[in-house]
Amino acid sequence: MNPLISIVVPVYKVEEVLDRCVQSILDQTYKRWEAILVDDASPDGSPELCDQWAQRDSRIRVVHQRHAGVSTARNRGITEARGDFLVFVDSDDFVDADYLECLMQAQERTKADLVMCSAICEDDDGRPKRTDEEWTFDDQPEDRLFTGRETLRFLYRTIGAVLWGKLYAKHIWPTLHFPDGKIHEDEFVLHRVYFTCESVAVLHNKPYHYIDARPSIMHAEYSLKRLDRLDAKIDRLAFFTEHDVDRDLIEREFIDLNKHIIWSRALPWDAPENQPRFRKLFSDYRRIPFAILRRLPLKSGINYIGTRLCPFTYWKIHERGK
Incomplete structure (x- = not known):
């Protein structure tokens, strides 16, 4: 049958x-x-x-x-x-x-x-x-x-x-x-x-x-709901690192995650209504193991450490340096 x-x-x-x-x-x-x-x-x-x-x-x-x-x-x-x-x-x-x-x-x-x-x-x-x-x-x-x-x-x-x-x-x-x-x-x-x-x-x-x-959600006005994609990418990066997948996959996902972090700057991170969501997001970011540093080039490694340790300050400095 x-x-x-x-x-x-x-x-x-x-x-x-x-x-x-x-x-x-x-x-x-x-x-x-x-x-x-x-x-x-x-x-x-x-x-x-x-x-x-x-x-x-x-x-x-x-x-x-x-x-x-x-x-x-x-x-x-x-x-x-x-x-x-x-x-x-x-x-x-x-x-x-x-x-x-x-x-x-x-x-x-x-x-x-x-x-x-x-x-x-x-x-x-x-x-x-x-x-x-x-x-x-x-x-x-x-x-x-x-x-x-x-x-x-x-x-x-x-x-x-x-x-x-x-x-x-x-x-x-x-x-x-x-x-x-x-x-x-x-x-x-x-x-x-x-x-x-x-x-x-x-x-x-x-x-x-x-x-x-x-209407595509990716072409809609940026909102807190769209941060769900960052959650997914953080989860994927943690999974990739823990399971030791190919270096180029980790690098690609890391670059993509940073791109979405930059897009999220369309929202004011320090606004009272937004802060709890971003604090939760960057708390979850720490799920990505330090072992990822062995798979990232130096510039990306610095980016990872800055985002993990002091994300709000790091990304303000990052924007000023552009």
């Missing part, structure tokens, strides 16, 4: 596009799946649409929860999943009819813990929005099999840094958890997912349609 695939779909304010997403799941040529629609107390007509879909097909289950964010919705979906494999689909995206079959055939062929495919990035009218390499694996000469450690390099390409577009063996998830209430939740988890895998299959197929029709 074919393995059961659990498809987790968080649902919030997607009344206009939810039918497209769910219909694309129903159209799958691979038939042994269950879809878990996690309604995050959506204030529009999405909850009713979820219930209607569940009445049409017994493979669709609906979970209604108090509004708690996409991380909590995904955690709930993982808890509810009964399948041997997990797939995440964003409710404003959709997939080709052979999506699950493509991923499952690759898994059966390679026995990989994780299979990931390329994607098409388009707007709601089907027009391509991005054609750059971030959304494909076209630089690979053929479908390839990597170790989990090797796959960590894909974290710095859009297609490797997102949860969707991947088939996960269920055994990966029991010890992993999305941070409740955080945005950029992918970045808190994917490095741990990849590291857990013995093997990862990377495909050229593009059966996933990512719809880039929404």
Whole structure:
């Protein structure tokens, strides 16, 4: 019997596009799946649409929860999943009819813990929005099999840094958890997912349609909420250092973290309403072990020490010296 695939779909304010997403799941040529629609107390007509879909097909289950964010919705979906494999689909995206079959055939062929495919990035009218390499694996000469450690390099390409577009063996998830209430939740988890895998299959197929029709959080006005990404990068750097990953990965993540610290200066750090959040952030920064100094060039090492010991003073001096 074919393995059961659990498809987790968080649902919030997607009344206009939810039918497209769910219909694309129903159209799958691979038939042994269950879809878990996690309604995050959506204030529009999405909850009713979820219930209607569940009445049409017994493979669709609906979970209604108090509004708690996409991380909590995904955690709930993982808890509810009964399948041997997990797939995440964003409710404003959709997939080709052979999506699950493509991923499952690759898994059966390679026995990989994780299979990931390329994607098409388009707007709601089907027009391509991005054609750059971030959304494909076209630089690979053929479908390839990597170790989990090797796959960590894909974290710095859009297609490797997102949860969707991947088939996960269920055994990966029991010890992993999305941070409740955080945005950029992918970045808190994917490095741990990849590291857990013995093997990862990377495909050229593009059966996933990512719809880039929404205002991007990265282009929104800077807010305290966007500091969640710094939390994720601190966690990743601590993880990389503790597990002795390649030096170039540590250097790259450190440079990226500093870039985001600089962007956070768009907020006044010393404002009373902001200070507690930044103090917590830099307290967490100390989770990055001193052992990282062995992997950083001198200039970055000085930056690390200054940020760890006296971040508010260090970054004021840093700005004056620019």
